Amino acid sequence: MPLQFNPVKLFAGSGTTVLAEKIADAYGKGLGDLTVSRFSDGEFQPHFNESVRGCDIFLIQSTNPPTENLMELLLMTDASKRASAHYITVVIPYFGFARQDRKDKPRVAIGAKLIANLITAAGAHRIMTMDLHAAQIQGFFDIPVDHLDASVIFVPYIKSLNLPNLTIASPDMGGSYRARTFAKYFNAEVVICDKRRKRANEIESMSIIGDVTGQDIVLIDDICDTAGTLSKAASLIMENGANSVRAVCTHAVLSGKAYETIENSVLSELIVTDTIPLKQESSKIKVLSTADLFAKAIANVNEHGSISDLFKVE
Numbered sequence: 001m002p003l004q005f006n007p008v009k010l011f012a013g014s015g016t017t018v019l020a021e022k023i024a025d026a027y028g029k030g031l032g033d034l035t036v037s038r039f040s041d042g043e044f045q046p047h048f049n050e051s052v053r054g055c056d057i058f059l060i061q062s063t064n065p066p067t068e069n070l071m072e073l074l075l076m077t078d079a080s081k082r083a084s085a086h087y088i089t090v091v092i093p094y095f096g097f098a099r100q101d102r103k104d105k106p107r108v109a110i111g112a113k114l115i116a117n118l119i120t121a122a123g124a125h126r127i128m129t130m131d132l133h134a135a136q137i138q139g140f141f142d143i144p145v146d147h148l149d150a151s152v153i154f155v156p157y158i159k160s161l162n163l164p165n166l167t168i169a170s171p172d173m174g175g176s177y178r179a180r181t182f183a184k185y186f187n188a189e190v191v192i193c194d195k196r197r198k199r200a201n202e203i204e205s206m207s208i209i210g211d212v213t214g215q216d217i218v219l220i221d222d223i224c225d226t227a228g229t230l231s232k233a234a235s236l237i238m239e240n241g242a243n244s245v246r247a248v249c250t251h252a253v254l255s256g257k258a259y260e261t262i263e264n265s266v267l268s269e270l271i272v273t274d275t276i277p278l279k280q281e282s283s284k285i286k287v288l289s290t291a292d293l294f295a296k297a298i299a300n301v302n303e304h305g306s307i308s309d310l311f312k313v314e
């Protein structure tokens with residue numbers, strides 16, 4: 001029996017409109033018509049201005065702060081279900097609350113699991129996201145998860161730099177697996193910055209495991225929040241004799257004084273994606289688009305194709 005293909009419609013949340021427009025353009029289909037009405041007290045209500053009955057729809061929204069982005073996504077999902085959409089895929093380029101993936105101290109929430117439950121309860125049939133803070137968060141969902149890998153975007157760019165003495169580095173022990181995965185593409189060595197924290201976003205001490213002398217270092221991380229860790233790691237690496245140091249981070253959260261910290265750091269550049277829109281421009285920040293990758297993933301989901309084919313790095 002031949003495969004059945006339902007009409008496809010893409011909709012954007014208000015927090016990810018620019019990226020969603022790029023995804024829709026790469027996919028070859030305009031964004032659907034969606035309005036978010038607001039009450040005077042701040043309450044809001046998404047409304048589809050066109051029928052989604054029987055359609056395979058893709059709701060595109062990152063859940064970075066403010067939390068209105070998450071709430072808007074949940075309401076969009078619920079509205080889709082109640083409007084009789086056939087299949088609802090929630091596209092979350094940046095999955096917020098992913099750093100709360102376990103109980104690291106008593107009496108705290110496991111935020112990532114809670115968000116997974118909320119999205120599923122709202123009516124999503126499938127999740128599409130990129131570079132989760134911890135890959136095992138996929139197991140928090142009881143529905144399919146397409147976990148895209150930004151290395152297919154970053155690796156070609158790093159190759160284009162033609163760095164003579166490339167060494168990959170992790171800014172902390174937790175990111176060592178990610179760094180080793182990148183290093184395999186270049187047959188490069190790996191060094192690790194071992195940090196100790198006093199509390200969240202505050203580093204007590206840091207040391208380097210490995211030799212960076214005369215090397216061109218590329219730090220690999222999934223999230224850049226305050227940029228404190230990257231800035232401190234970059235300074236330590238240069239103090240230990242590196243030729244240059246730059247950083248690759250998928251999600252540019254960039255809160256607090258992050259932009260100022262980056263500008264004043266020894267980093268040659270910070271390479272990020274557009275999963276989160278930048279709040280301001282910076283001469284040191286290079287943005288690579290994820291639009292083509294998400295568009296291909298959306299096409300493969302709709303056509304029942306392979307997602308793993310998108311993980312091939314050129």
